[in-house]
Amino acid sequence: MTDLRPHSREARANQFRTLAHSMGLERLLSIHKAKPNANAGQDYDKLFAAANQWGIRSVEAWYPSTRAPYLKVTHGPTIPGRCKDQLEGLARTFEQRGARVAIQQTYISIHADLGKALAELGRVLSGAREAETVAEAAAGDSKGALAPVPPPVSANSGLGLQADCGSTISRLSTENDCTDKHALLRALVAAPALFAGRPENAQLLPGTLSYSTPFRGTAFGCSTLDEVAAALDTRSLDVLILGSNPNAGELTAGSPYGTLEEQLRSSYFGEAYFGADRSPRPGWAPQSDSKPGWRSLFRAIEKAGLSSDAVAMVNYLPWGSSTLPDLVQALDSDLLQRAIEFGDRQLSRLLALFRPKVVIVVRSLTETKGFHSPLLAGWKESSGQSSINVATMAGGTKRFHFFAGGLQAVPPRLLLHMPHPGYLQISNAGAPAFEEVVARLMMDSLLQIKPDQTPAPN
Known part of the structure; x- marks a missing residue:
């Protein structure tokens, strides 16, 4: 896993962008430049902050001078129940690995390897299947089997739609040369997600x-x-x-x-x-x-x-x-x-x-x-x-x-x-x-x- 604490803040931001891109999350959440928090004497990067379907307000990486880095996920009181369950299940999974976690009323923090924590957060939010190592660590944990929060259209889901309907869309024309009416209808339904899934159209994804x-x-x-x-x-x-x-x-x-x-x-x-x-x-x-x-x-x-x-x-x-x-x-x-x-x-x-x-x-x-x-x-x-x-x-x-x-x-x-x-x-x-x-x-x-x-x- 990529080390998420490079020497310069600019390099750190670039690595965050690369990791977010690999998870498809950059298309839903705005990535902000790293900002120092002088009052607390700690540096942090606000990775994501935007209105979204999960009820999450921000995701931040914190770098305390005396403790291990940690990932902080802040949410509001209206967060969907299943999403909160997923986040708590994720935190407990890392807790079982020996990491220190905090589950508060409006945020969850995980003191662990930031790269792994962020990747697992992306998996949870996208509704992807649990990684093998996490599944083994979470064995016997009832939270680990919770149904995922309905995922938004992301890079991963866009690829699925492309595989399912993209070839039909490419054949779809005003001459109507594709005779499979059901395939045509599915292609028309999938087309808005494929269009919004392009990087230049990401503003449409929410x-x-x-x-x-x-x-x-x-x-x-x-x-x-x-x-x-x-x-x-x-x-x-x-x-x-x-x-x-x-x-x-x-x-x-x-x-x-x-x-x-x-x-x-x-x-x-x-x-x-x-x-x-x-x-x-x-x-x-x-x-x-x-x-x-x-x-x-x-x-x-x-x-x-x-x-x-x-x-x-x-x-x-x-x-x-x-x-x-x-x-x-x-x-x-x-x-x-x-x-x-x-x-x-x-x-x-x-x-x-x-x-x-x-x-x-x-x-x-x-x-x-x-x-x-x-x-x-x-x-x-x-x-x-x-x-x-x-x-x-x-x-x-x-x-x-x-x-x-x-x-x-x-x-x-x-x-x-x-x-x-x-x-x-x-x-x-x-x-x-x-x-x-x-x-x-x-x-x-x-x-x-x-x-x-x-x-x-x-």
Whole structure:
């Protein structure tokens, strides 16, 4: 194991970076430069400090002048119980080896070889199998067999996803030359983790969790990837709803989120939620949302002669953030541009696979300041505007704007830009007029498309 106490602080920091890189942790936690702690008369390096799913606030290496170096892991009171159990089990393992440990209310310290302690900490946090030497030392310790904390997307998990789905992604194109629909769907689910796993995109990793799957709800009335893949052999979508990004947070105790790997293992087509025992259940679905805007949209789809079960929803950017403007402001310009290029490629692949007749685009994707997708902007430029005054739940009226148009190249045959259905506060009195306009925009544009899928002359 590498000696983690070289003569210079700069060399020490470089070794920390090398070790962290080997564990894949540098992609989740910020590595800080070494700082002296003059007040305590001790030197220390703050190795990692960032918000993360484990509830750990910082990991530090301390170098007291009179005692052995030690690793200090500081956490808050909201740390997930199983993570705390894992940390305590790790500390007791080193204690059995003769090291001095301290398990306090807000931190755990291990006085031992820093390289070994840090490597074992990385193993615990990544959920990897216990190393042989540690397993032997922990024999008979009930803590040693605890289930690992659900790991985030890391270098190791990214490699697993790459091996599982990377070759399919490389073959995935707008020509849809790969006929294994199930492999295509899995590749689309894995793609956000593979993209975020690249070193230059590491800022996206804390927001890459189970909600980073592209899909929401069901398609063709099917809830699993296998069922949707089978349906795609004989059917195509009537409507694809394109949202902006997941309104989601961190994986913490009590949150419904899991890792993207857990999402894949769940076999669900749409985002799954996870219980304390890590068992999956269906997550949010637009088809069952009770908000007035969603109910009106699905009624409009049916009024246009389209099937409400041949509807699927995806997110253009799959990384967690409360709103698209928040995500745009959080990313540096180069990363934002790469994320947009990813979103355009992913969307093109989705269209080739699902072949929808209509794509509904929430208007935030073309109206958010600082956000520009060449694909979506080109769609909007080819569309014409329509407007309607609709009675709202607040008692007044509001003017809603739509942009609709057909494309010569398919799919899709119709593009409809409209406000996000979840934010439409339409009253019961205003719903019929709203639904008629949306249905007419769909029907009129679709009727202008010949069977050979080229625009008919006016």
